[in-house]
Amino acid sequence: MRIAIDMDEVLADPIHKFIQLYNRDHQVPLDLLIHPGTEIFQNVPAEVSDKWKEYINEKGFFRDLPVIEGAVDAVQKLQQHYEVYIVSAAMEFKNSLEDKMDWLSQHFPFISWKQIVFCGEKIVDVDIMIDDRIKNFKDFKGRPLLFTSPHNLLITDYERVDNWQQVLKKLL
């Protein structure tokens, strides 16, 4: 069986980085609360809410993102039972490609380049997809697992996992 695993907000934490940058440049508090069902840019002052686009397109943005807790251990364990693929819609941000490759080889050295799919739309032939964005589940015929992130907290019509411990509980 094949599993597709998303990167941002599933393996890597861009929200933490956005908050740090907004804090550095616009004094947004580091403990900024992101209200359930909203994106980060909806929780910062309106006059700087577009800044995230600059940040995310900067070379290096994706290089030093924190790893989501438990992700390394969980992917390693899943790999003993499944064919694991990292599937990221990296084409949206062309400067992210090299950063994402470097980030993966630093934190997930056991994932080979053959298991990495950088794409536009996630049209993939896999059995299970772990992702925080339901747009990626559209037309997906397998079993979607919605990985919890602030923006998707109000969505109720998908099987949800709150963390990597729950993923392992369901899939091992």
Ligand SMILES: [Mg+2]
């Ligand atoms: Mg994501």
